[in-house]
Amino acid sequence: MKNAVRMVLVLTLTGLISSLSLGLIYRQVEPRVMDQQAKATREAVLAVIPGAEKFTEKKVVTKTTYYEVFGNDGKLLGYGLPGSGVGYGGVILVMVGVTIDLKKATGLKVLESVETPGLGGKITKKEFQDKFANLILEPGVALVKGKKSKENEVEAITGATISSRAIVKIVNDTIAKFKPIILPSPHPLPAAGEDSR
Incomplete structure (x- = not known):
């Protein structure tokens, strides 16, 4: 006892x-x-938009943050959009650079990843991330095995399809999340009880 x-x-x-x-x-x-x-984050925001010199952080009511990115002359060049999702090994955090009309990606930077070293870990390599520069975002980014034939396609990493697919999904989800925030509808729906004519 x-x-x-x-x-x-x-x-x-x-x-x-x-x-x-x-x-x-x-x-x-x-x-x-x-x-x-x-x-x-600072380095990623400036890296995903060519010619970026400075940025401002924008916080939205939904506790969402994005970045307006400017050139040397103070001209708005595009946006840095943080995104996240789940890959093969766990959570992946990225920064997606987009043009001011959100129609084209200007770059991608993987901020955090726990994908399998070797194969899935290739998503952090410059060669893969460069595939997102000048990538058309409409109607959505598509993943292809082999050579791409359209401007909205990204070639999957051989042996790391799940990780490649995760990045493409994160990019598409990030654009879908921020598009209504950055580019609100020019024709808002009428409020309840209003005449829509």
């Missing part, structure tokens, strides 16, 4: 010390992690 009580006390004390240690370490490391994430 004495041993059982002693064992419970030792385990409880060990658990408390471990929890406190982890909490303190987290508090010390969290600001650095946040700084690194902010730096990666």
Whole structure:
């Protein structure tokens, strides 16, 4: 009985010390992690729009953030749109660059991925991400095996079709999410009780 009580006390004390240690370490490391994430986002926003020099962060009521990207002359060049989805190995975070009319992608940067190193990990390589530059976004990005024949197609990575498909889905979902926010309908629907004539 004495041993059982002693064992419970030792385990409880060990658990408390471990929890406190982890909490303190987290508090010390969290600001650095946040700084690194902010730096990666800044670099990605500027990388996905050719000629980008600066950007402004836009927050929408839906707690959604996107970025207006400007050239040296202050002219709006396009938008940086953050997107996320699930790939073969877990969550993938990307930044998609698009023209001001949201009809063409200007670039793609994978910010975070836990895809299988080797095959699925190729989505983080420049060769794959460059396939999204000057890519037509309408009627939607399509994934093809082999050579692409249309301006809205992306060639899948051999042996990593699931990861390639995930990136294409993330891009399409991201455009669908931001299009009504950035380019609201020029003809809003009438409110309830209004005459639509």
